[in-house]
Amino acid sequence: MGSTFSPWLSLLAVGALWGGTNPFIKRGSKGVQKWQYILPFLLNQCGSVVYFLTLQQTDLSLAVPIANALTFLFTALVGHLLGEEKIDKETLCGITLVVVGISLCVYGKI
Known part of the structure; x- marks a missing residue:
């Protein structure tokens, strides 16, 4: 894969890590067992690290709406x-x- 696709895949990973863990964090925070909360929380924080690294390579006007929408x-x-x-x-x-909306944003920047 070329470096052109890396930021887009990174933003997809950020959306998946943030959005995919939100329901697990919600579910885990209701229980008594802390491990049900910690693993999704750590994965969610990994999404934040990927997001931070992606912001260095991506147009901010695309990164923010794409990550939040995903x-x-x-x-x-x-x-x-x-x-x-x-x-x-x-x-x-x-x-x-x-x-x-994401498609239009990306298309408008290409």
Whole structure:
């Protein structure tokens, strides 16, 4: 892979680490056993490290909205997979708009 794709994959990883761990952190913080909270929290913090490193290579006007939008997307999907909420029409519409918005941002910068 060329260096051109690295920041985009990094932002995808950030969104997955932040959003994918949010439902686990929420679930783990309710329990008595701390390990259920610590592992998702550490993975979430790994996302912050990747984000920090990615900001050095990426246009800030793209990095921030892409990472935050992907976080929303992954939080909704993982929460659904964990049975927290069903993805209703409004959420699906929001996910679609997020993907379209990210695509337009990236397309506008290319």
